[in-house]
Amino acid sequence: MIFEIDNIELYFKEKRILNGIYLKAETNKITGLLGSNGCGKTCLLNIIFGSLTPKYKLIRVDNKPILIPLYQTKLVAYLPQHHFIPVHLKVKTIFKIFKLSWKTFTTHFEVFGHYKNRKIGQLSGGERRLIETYSILKSNTELVLLDEPFSHLSPINIEILKKLILKEKKYKAIVITDHLYRHIIEVTDNLYFIKHGNSKRIKNITELEHLKYLNSSSFN
Secondary structure, three states, rough: OOEEEEEEEEOOOOEEEEEEEEEEOOOOOEEEEOOOOOOOHHHHHHHOOEEEEEEEEEEEEEEEOOOOOOOHHHOEEEEEOOOOOOOOEHHHHHHHOOOOOHHHHHOHHHHHOOOOOOEHHHOOOOHHHHHHHHHHHHOOEEEEEOOOOOOOOOEEEEHHHHHHHHOOOOOOOOOOOOOOOHHHHHHHHEEEEEEEOOEEEEOOOOHHHHHHOOHHHHHH
């Protein structure tokens, strides 16, 4: 599956947020988004998902225009920045809803083994984030959007999650953004940088230095 979004123009009142954005995501590839806070990365993910309507947009899947919001199809799953699973739900219920194997999950994250009967609201922010990210990542869709999946996670869990993301890309296209840019750079096949409302395909990491996003010491 090849997903493309093009000609994005987004305004909030008179302020232009995005202008002429292009992004491509493909099955078996991870597409990363980088840019400073407030540059429009989350807005772009919401536009792709269909929960935010820009002034202009063109979405294509396998070169065919998609005229309805993607969330109305079975193509996409979206991890927002905020917690989205109700705090009163038990962890085992969440896994049942998302049709996930608890045994498989705890094989990767053994420390969660005794959390099955707890309400998700009783877990730490990082633990909640991990379960939410895993639920979206493993969803039965062709396109996955991950906004800040590494937020509040321990270094060990970040490394495990990165391996799972790399494994999952075999079956779907993944678009990911996070302020922890090193992790994004490490897992992505294609990288886009957003600045002044425009998107730029990054072919060499040193371009991020020229764009004043990173300095030379960041590469060491």
